[in-house]
Amino acid sequence: QVQLVESGGGLVQPGGSLRLSCAVSGSRISTYAMGWYRQAPGKQQRERVAGILAGGSTDYADAVKGRFTISRDNAKNTMYLQMNSLKPEDTAVYYCNQRFNSYPWGQGTQVTVSS
Secondary structure (H helix, E strand, C coil): CCEEEEECCEEECCCCCEEEEEEEECCCCCCCCEEEEEECCCCCCCEEEEEECCCCCEEECCCCCCCEEEEEECCCCEEEEEECCCCHHHCEEEEEEECCCCCCCCCCEEEEECC
């Protein structure tokens, strides 16, 4: 029922920027807490990067605080992750989901930060 489609990833140089999108089908995100997660190369677990509550409050992992911004467009049922000042250690596959990971995981979008 619920489908998550991440997009916007790519290859970027250190210090560059990317904006990721998460299009949600089958459920409305306006009343749910949502988040962005990433899985780094060679790791099996996903790391929580950022979260946004239904009311709009946000939180970030220490590693990305001050560089990433999570946002939401309820009319488009889409979430975004603006990533600035990217570092090589940000390289990962990025996923979106509910804060409690209730939705089926999408395929993610790959972000590679390299010179």
